[in-house]
Amino acid sequence: MKRRTLVAALVALASVSLPAAAGGADALVKARQASMKEMAAAAKAIAEMFDGKRAYEPSAFKAAASTLSARTGPALIAEFPQDTFGAPSAARPEINQARPEFEALARHIGRLADALAAKAEKAPPEITADMRMGAGLPMDGGSLLGKRPGAVEADPAGMPSEHLLHMILQDCTSCHSKFRQKVE
């Protein structure tokens, strides 16, 4: 009697797990969208602290920077496995073909976010001048002007936090303009 109910329960579980396969892809898309939203909130928090729109708190800066670091690089790549693109996801199916470019962008933003998180670890109690955009850059703006062909990119560890944030935001935009589409 007891055994039979257990078997019945197992059969019931097995049968619900079949349609769950489709739900699995759905959950993956929802999870990465949630992850992206967390990155957006983190980037906004840091931007507002630097813009004076929100009180600067070293601990909040640290938390937001570590969110960016944890959700970029290999973690971002892992959230976008092959053939999980197209509606209802806003990820373009082209990611399948342009995989190297997509992953290079994910790693690039990952390195910048890691550098920012390392700086945030040692964040001083107040925003200092050397954390600001332009600190330690050549007078012409240097790498701010973008990726000149053949130009060697500066080491992110040497860049001020605010500059790193701007470069991170550029990577969000580059990836979205290439690999995200509107879905209704």
Ligand code: HEC
């Ligand atoms: C390497 C590519 C890539 C990078 C880098 C990237 N994104 Fe995304 N982002 C995507 C793709 C693709 C989607 C669509 C995901 C989906 O719907 O499955 C997306 C979706 C989003 C969404 C919408 C989420 C939703 O609720 O549907 C937000 C917000 C977002 N990204 C913010 C950011 C921010 C902020 C950054 C930078 C800190 C960033 N993204 C960096 C590729 C990227």
